Amino acid sequence: MREWAEYSVEERGGRVTVSITGPLVVSSIGALDPELRDFGDSVQFVDLAGVGRIDTVGAWVVHRFAQEKGAEIIGGSESAMVLIDAVEECAHEADITPPRPFAIGRISEGVGKQVVEFGQGARRNIGFLGAILTSMAGTFAHPGRLRLRALVRQMELVGVTALPIVGLMSFLIGIVIAQQGAVQLRQFGAEAFTVNLVGRITLRELGVLMTAIMVAGRSGSAFAAQLGTMKLTEEIDAMRTIGVSPMEALVLPRILASVLMMPLLGFYASIMAIIGGAVIGDLMLGIPFWTFIARVQEVVPTHDFWVGMIKAPVFGLIVALAGCYQGMQVKGNAEEVGLRTTMAVVYAIFMVIVLDAFFAVFFTEIGWG
Structure with a gap:
């Protein structure tokens, strides 16, 4: 059966003595501590003759009570007094919770x-x-310092293995644009202009933009995680030790692969989106599939294609830079890898959208609107 620490009060000749009995350890002092805190009378002595075991928590409770009441501790064993003296040396009057500055100070x-x-x-x-x-x-x-094998491998990872997901995503986006566009244009009797809508918006904007977002979530995060793990396991430091530049061996192939593959992926995504729009045109609008494709060639200006192709390598560069930079900043622990990977994706998508807005204004100003 567990023993609990207790106290009793004795008054002799106008002097009050608080006698504590039982073990003064963390497992038995739970009830005694609040009782001593609420003790309101004056005390001259704290008697520890009945105390058996004592630990740091018990010593601190006794010391605090005696200090608050201005009482003298008596009757304690040698080990108890040594522990109480040690606790007294470490005592301080600092606030348990530091004062919180005003809102203006915190904001500043x-x-x-x-x-x-x-x-x-x-x-x-x-x-x-x-x-x-x-x-x-x-x-x-x-x-000769260009690592062709690493470059080809990264081109495969960034481009070839991304074809299925990018193609499916773009095909579905083309379907959505064509279907929603046809519903809105039907109100004005202009369903035929769905071809213009699908062709221009996919070649000029959405094909490249959605591909960049997909590559950021897929390859940008992979770059950050791969380089971050290598940084964490000190592989990058080992490469520097043996005279191999991490920039040339790890970062440069990833950046070149992204820059080279983004135009191809963007063009592929635009074609898949147009095919998706053509399917909807054939099923819902009565426009034959091949007529839809031929009509796209007639109504979409050539500069719309070049706008998309100019933006694509820039977006690829931004995605690769964000992923590689965040990966090379990893330090400390494995949690940092996940944090930096998330930051790489967020920064890449944010910068891609900002640059897309800049390009939209720029190309409109030069007459390619």
């Missing part, structure tokens, strides 16, 4: 930290981009 501090982190992040990004440009210049000056 938070904004300041964000500004500092933004500046440090910008500096690291510029340094990373400079390292890539240096590696690229060295590779162009000495083509």
Whole structure:
């Protein structure tokens, strides 16, 4: 049966003595602690003669009670007194919960930290981009340093293995655009212009944009996770030790693969979206499949195709840079890998959408609207 710590009060000659009995350990002091906190009378002595075992928690409770009441501790064993003296040396009057600053102070501090982190992040990004440009210049000056096998392997991973999911996604998007566009245009008796809608929006915008988002979620996250794991297991440090540049061996092939494969994936996605629109046109609008395809060639300006192809490598570069940069920033523990992978996808998608808006305004201003 568990023993509990208890106390009793004795008054002799106007002096009050609190006698504590039982073990003063963390498992038996639960009821005694609040009782001592609520003890309101004055106390001159705290008698520990009846105390058996004592640990740090018990010593702290006794010391705090005696200090609050200005009482003297008596009757304790040698080990108990040594422990209480040690607790007394470590005692301090600091608040358990530090004071919380006013809202204005917290907001100012938070904004300041964000500004500092933004500046440090910008500096690291510029340094990373400079390292890539240096590696690229060295590779162009000495083509033998280009790792063709790694480049081909990354082109396969970024491009070839992405064909099924990108094709299916684009096909379904083409179906949705054609179906919803036809429903809206039917109100004006202009269902025939569904061909214009599907052709222009897929070749100019959605084909490349949705492909970039898909590549960011698929390949950008893979870049961050792969490089982050290698950084965590010190493989990248080992490469530097043996004289192999991680930029040339790991980062550059991934960036080149993304830049080279994005135009092909974007064009493929646009074609699949047009095919999806043609299927809906054949089933819902009475426009024969091949007539729909031929009509696309007539109504879509050539510059719409070039707008998409110009944006594609830029989007590929952004996705690869975000993935590789976040992967190379991993340090500490495995949780950092997941965090950096998420940041790579979010940053890549955000920058792709921002750049797409910039390109939309730019091409409109130069007459390719």
